[in-house]
Amino acid sequence: MSKTRVGILALQGDYAKHAQMVRQLGGDPVLVRSPVELLKCPGLIIPGGESTTMVKLLHKHELWEPLLKFGQERPVFGTCAGLILLARKLLHDYFQPLGFIDVVVQRNAYGSQIDSFIDDIKVIVLGQEKIVEGVFIRAPKIVELGKGVEILAFHKKDVVMVKQNNVMASSFHPELTNDTFIHQYFLNEIESAQTIRK
Secondary structure, three states, rough: OOOOOOEOOOOOOOHHHHHHHHHHHOHHHHHHHHHHHHHHOOEEEOOOOOOOHHHHHHOOOOOHHHHHHHHHOOEEEEOOOHHHHEEEEEOOOOOOOOEEEEEEEEEOOOOHHOEEEEEEEEEEEEEEEEEEEEEEEOOOEEEEOOOOOOOEEEEEOOEEEEEEOOOOEOOHHHHHOOOOHHHHHHHHHHHHHHHHHH
């Protein structure tokens, strides 16, 4: 049985940790830095990092337009800065994000680096609840939800992970824990999408 290939945007940020998690689950991580590499992947993870820098690098590497098309057809998962890039709108309009998930996001809403924290998160997927560890580092906050957005996780009363169609995103960093549950869920999404396309 062939390994599930997972693209990981590798222009900036903590992409290596995502690659490690995918490898741990028996997947085949592909570091994506060009449109050609992107098109080889059935799904993509956009890691945490610095969102403004990521946007500049996406344009510099001519990945912005291919990514817009990719996200209309294939599974995408964004963590932290990835959530910012995937949102419909940002408070204070730093830049125009990709707009795949109908949410409004506030950057750095949980504070600066010194305010980073780890806490339990309640994940709800496929009708099942599970408590996982969430790492919040200069995390963005979802401040407004559109009607078509599915809530996948809460931290206390805050929505911290969402999904719309084939795209999901989280405020926190699941790759910085030892729990593979969320990455496994995303790999399953890729495998399901591949089965449907066949």
